[in-house]
Amino acid sequence: MRRAPRLRRLRRMTQIGTLLLLVAIPMLCLQEITVITGTLYSIAVLGLEMTDPLMVLQHGLATRSLHATLLLSGLIPLVLALLLGPVFCSWVCPQGLVSELAENSLKSLTRHRRPVRLRTAAGSRPLWVRAKWAVPIAGALAVAFLSVPFFYYGSAPGVISRELASLVYLGTLGGELALVAVILLLEALGSPRAWCRILCPIGTVLCACRTPLTLQVRHDQNHRCDAGACGLSCAGACQLGIDPRIRKDLWLCNNCGDCVEACPDRALSWSFPLLTRTRSDPPASSPAPDRASYLAHRRGKGTE
Amino acid sequence: MTEYLRPPGAVAETVFPLTCIRCARCAEMCPYKTIQLGTVSDGFNAGTPMIEARTIPCYLCMRCPEACPSGALEVVAMREVRMGRARIREGACLPFLGVLCRTCYNACPIFDEAITMNELLQPLVDERTCTGCGICEHVCPTDPPAIVVERTP
Numbered sequence: 001m002r003r004a005p006r007l008r009r010l011r012r013m014t015q016i017g018t019l020l021l022l023v024a025i026p027m028l029c030l031q032e033i034t035v036i037t038g039t040l041y042s043i044a045v046l047g048l049e050m051t052d053p054l055m056v057l058q059h060g061l062a063t064r065s066l067h068a069t070l071l072l073s074g075l076i077p078l079v080l081a082l083l084l085g086p087v088f089c090s091w092v093c094p095q096g097l098v099s100e101l102a103e104n105s106l107k108s109l110t111r112h113r114r115p116v117r118l119r120t121a122a123g124s125r126p127l128w129v130r131a132k133w134a135v136p137i138a139g140a141l142a143v144a145f146l147s148v149p150f151f152y153y154g155s156a157p158g159v160i161s162r163e164l165a166s167l168v169y170l171g172t173l174g175g176e177l178a179l180v181a182v183i184l185l186l187e188a189l190g191s192p193r194a195w196c197r198i199l200c201p202i203g204t205v206l207c208a209c210r211t212p213l214t215l216q217v218r219h220d221q222n223h224r225c226d227a228g229a230c231g232l233s234c235a236g237a238c239q240l241g242i243d244p245r246i247r248k249d250l251w252l253c254n255n256c257g258d259c260v261e262a263c264p265d266r267a268l269s270w271s272f273p274l275l276t277r278t279r280s281d282p283p284a285s286s287p288a289p290d291r292a293s294y295l296a297h298r299r300g301k302g303t304e
Numbered sequence: 305m306t307e308y309l310r311p312p313g314a315v316a317e318t319v320f321p322l323t324c325i326r327c328a329r330c331a332e333m334c335p336y337k338t339i340q341l342g343t344v345s346d347g348f349n350a351g352t353p354m355i356e357a358r359t360i361p362c363y364l365c366m367r368c369p370e371a372c373p374s375g376a377l378e379v380v381a382m383r384e385v386r387m388g389r390a391r392i393r394e395g396a397c398l399p400f401l402g403v404l405c406r407t408c409y410n411a412c413p414i415f416d417e418a419i420t421m422n423e424l425l426q427p428l429v430d431e432r433t434c435t436g437c438g439i440c441e442h443v444c445p446t447d448p449p450a451i452v453v454e455r456t457p
Contacts (some may be wrong), residue, residue, distance in 0.1 A: 029332040034371075040326035041351075049373050055325040067375050070325070129393050152326050152351050162351060165328045166341050172342025184440065239333035286455055 002217060003260045006132035011090065015097040022094065022161045026168035040094075040150070042073065049073035054136065054151040054202050059142040077206070084215050086206035089196060090256035095156035095180065096196060102184055103192050103239055116194045116241025120248050128198050136201040154201050156183060197252060210251060213274050217253060217260060218282050221244040223267035230264050237262035244268055307455045308339040309355040311339055311436060312362060317457055324376035326351030330368035338362050352376075355387070357438020357453050360380035362387065363404040364413055364437050384415065388436030388453040390419070391428045397450035399426040408440035408451050427451070 025036055025043075038044050042051040049069070056074030060066060089096050107114075120126050139150035152158065159176045167173050183195040196203055205219065210216070223244060225232075235243040237258040242249040244259040245268075260268045311330050315323055330353050331339040336361045344347040355362055364385060369377040390408075398405035409427050412419040418434040419427050429451075438453045 026332055032335055034333060037332045037371060038327045038329045042325055042329065044329065044373070050329070051325065051373060053306055055327075059323065063319060068377070073373060101407070146346060147322055149321065149326065149348060158326075161326055162326070162341070165332060169328075169332055170337060170340060170341075172340070174341070174350065175343075176344055180342075234385050246342065 002120050007257045007261045014091045018092050021093050022164045023168055026165045039165050042155040053078050058143045058151040078209055081209035083204040086254040087252040089203050093157045094160045099187055099193055099196055120262055126195045132198055132204050135199055136204055139201055197240055215270055215272055216250055217244045218269050218271045220267040233262040234259035309357055309387045309455050310352050311368045311393055313380045315376055318411045321348050321352055323374055324352045325374040329371040333367040333371040336360055336363055347431055357441045361438035361442040385435040386456050389431055390434050390440050390451050390453050392451050396446050407443050407445055411439050411443045
């Protein structure tokens with residue numbers, strides 16, 4: 001079996017490490033070691049608290065009040081996303097890991113590539129991109145007016161972590177885990193990584209934290225992508241269907257690094273755009289990878 | 305089947321499911337596994353901490369309120385806890401039936417205050433000092449228990 005590339009291995013280790021940590025926390029608590037407690041809804045490490053921003057929103061909307069420390073603890077994940085992008089989704093989230101592995105095995109089982117379309121034929125964003133916000137907005141309305149704990153039920157990482165804590169600490173399991181089964185079914189029968197791309201409310205929020213300051217994948221503009229030679233391995237490596245050479249696609253990117261590693265010419269790298277812009281602004285004569293030849297190439301490969 | 309209770313220091317039941325962010329930290333802090341977590345079958349209360357005193361009562365160690373990040377549990381002194389109020393069902397309580405029993409009286413953590421014995425050696429609950437911890441309900445030898453904690457509204 002081929003060894004996974006270094007970055008991917010590192011990422012897998014942090015994903016699995018998170019899962020192990022979520023099992024270890026209740027196990028340590030059983031020994032009354034409480035330096036780290038909680039779930040992915042809210043976790044406390046040595047007194048430092050981090051809370052799912054949507055749970056903070058739910059708390060605020062439902063109680064119609066502000067809780068200062070809770071608010072601060074909810075800002076931490078947002079600030080991290082602002083600096084590093086939605087790395088939570090690709091490096092930490094247990095649902096991300098499960099979905100990713102499921103999609104990988106589905107791909108190798110069926111030997112069938114299931115393309116994701118981030119753009120319509122005209123090059124604009126398809127409807128689902130704009131519809132993404134419907135989930136968190138509908139959730140917020142449900143919380144505010146019906147007092148439904150929507151963001152509790154709708155957080156896949158939260159549900160997984162809570163169920164692990166409940167199973168290890170109390171020996172009980174709840175039906176909330178059904179969400180994971182529904183997600184896997186939806187992604188297997190529907191569109192690949194549909195939950196992560198479209199439906200996940202916290203994913204939508206973290207993606208929206210992207211600013212000009214945020215760490216992002218950068219395509220070396222001086223590099224001519226000889227599509228035939230590299231086989232567009234970058235776009236092929238991305239389960240979310242992003243072509244990292246097209247800046248317009250990057251709003252969905254969660255900085256997993258698979259494309260960076262897949263590029264045989266090392267034409268992709270990570271950078272903080274503000275820090276690097278001054279150094280190497282692309283010369284006007286070198287156009288961004290042009291769409292026509294890219295599409296022709298994809299058609300040639302039978303993927304579009 | 306008795307009513308579930310909330311952990312010590314809980315805000316009013318009407319706002320509790322709105323305030324709790326369901327992080328499970330109170331349950332993880334509880335050394336007695338008193339705090340169970342609601343599930344889908346509890347609807348809006350899914351993920352919130354629930355106590356069934358008859359199974360495992362609260363021993364008032366007061367660790368859970370300190371772990372709560374949302375303000376659903378507020379830090380209070382042990383004697384100020386009001387999770388509910390014990391009520392004796394005299395028709396089932398042994399001393400009221402002429403059998404000597406002082407199990408709840410002996411077990412009550414607010415000893416000789418929240419539960420006292422009258423001159424007939426029958427237990428009486430003092431509503432001003434009862435914390436509603438449910439230890440009396442847990443230890444009551446009759447089945448169903450002759451002393452039951454009713455949750456604070």
